[in-house]
Amino acid sequence: MRVPSRSPGHQPGSAVASAAPARRLPPAAGRRPGPEQPDLAAYRAAVAELLVEVGALADAPSTTARQVLLDQRLREPAIAAVLDATPQGFVGARETLLLEMARYQPNTRSSAQDLTALVRIYLLSRIDVMWWRDSPTFLTDGQVDTSTDLVDLEWLRRRGLLAFRYQEQPATVLGRGLRAVRRRLRPDATPRTAGVRFRRARREVIALLNDVGREFAAAARPGTPPLWVTSLARSAEHQYRLRRLGYAAMVPSGHCLGWAADVELAWYGRFGARDLLADLLLARQEAGELNVVDEGQAWHLCLAPTAQRRFRRAYEAEMGV
Structure with a gap:
């Protein structure tokens, strides 16, 4: 299977700019990155090659060899160009990765x-x-709950304006107990996920998920559940909370910027639709619409800036605003 690809800054600001109807981007085969933009196809290919070498040095005695390998491979132009363009810069990104590994x-x-x-x-x-x-x-958490850049999904769900599903994390001990009982009675009725901590997302991300949800529903066999979203916008405060619990919550993160979401993949294997959904997401990545990261049970999605305007306009058209 193809290897797919998979974020802090300052305080939340004003609403983002407008975007266009939800039509798919043309294939990216003929497009070349701009003069100031790193080549993401080359970056992903270089990362895939690096992962093979890291896998061969995954045992504990290979710690020094892994560090030497990373020191060498991260300096390759295709990888260094992306890391250097992040807020941390090349050195900061490299040191963060080495620390995460340690x-x-x-x-x-x-x-x-x-x-x-x-x-x-x-x-x-x-x-x-x-x-x-x-x-x-x-x-x-308070900034996520009150930001005007984010929309409450529950308001939209109740009006039938979402083409995907989600469930919230139980807020009380009683709620967690009821969730556990339902899972024992019907263990495969829903994905095994804690649910979203914040049911809020940027308008563009909602339009993107709606577009993916409609495409998935049209392509999947009858009886396949709708697209299931497991995470949306998060605060940096919550990201560190997840890290303390043992989750691989990267810092910085696209979730804390509001431009990323996670969608369930593994559960759809029960319906013969996992690979279909994976292929749909990877096709959108190849079209330059998304960044996709295989995280096992769920896949991480991040909207590309070049698609922001189009999906903002799609949201406005769908919601009649």
């Missing part, structure tokens, strides 16, 4: 099931950070 402890909560997955998630998620390096970070 601290890594596998656990059942983390999407990084081994060191190779950790490196993949970190490096491919740097595309998000590079794209949106000038976007304000949501530092606290």
Whole structure:
């Protein structure tokens, strides 16, 4: 299977600019990156090659050899160009990766099931950070809850304006208990996910998820559940909370900028639709619409800046605003 690709800053600012109807971008085969833009196809290919070498040095005695390998490979032009364009710059991004690897402890909560997955998630998620390096970070939970740049999904869901599903994290002990009972009674009725902590997202991201949801529903076999979203905008405060719990929550993160979301993949294997959804997402990445990161059970998506205007206009057209 193809290897897909997978964010802090200042305080949240004003609403983002407008965007266009939800039509798919033309294939990216003939497009070349602008003079100031890193070549993302070359970056992803170089990362894929690096992951093979990291996998061969994944055992504990190879720590020094891994560091030497990373020192060499991260300096390759295709990789260095992206890392240098992130807010941390090349040195900061490199040091953060080495520190993440030094601290890594596998656990059942983390999407990084081994060191190779950790490196993949970190490096491919740097595309998000590079794209949106000038976007304000949501530092606290309160900023996510009150930002006018974000929309409450529940208001839209109740009006039938969403083409995807989600479930919120239970806020009380009773709620968590009821969730556990439902899972015991119907273990595969919904994905095994904690649910979204914040049910808020940028307008452009909502339009993107609606577009993906409609495409998936049209292509999947009858009876396949709708697209399921497992995470949306988050605060940096919550990102560090997730890290303390053992999750592979990268810092900086596209979630804390409001431009990223996670969608369930593994659960759709029960319906013979996992590969279909994966292919749909990868096709959008190849078209330059998304950055995609394989995180195992769920895949991380980040909207490309070049698609922002189009999806803002799509949101306005769908919602009648």
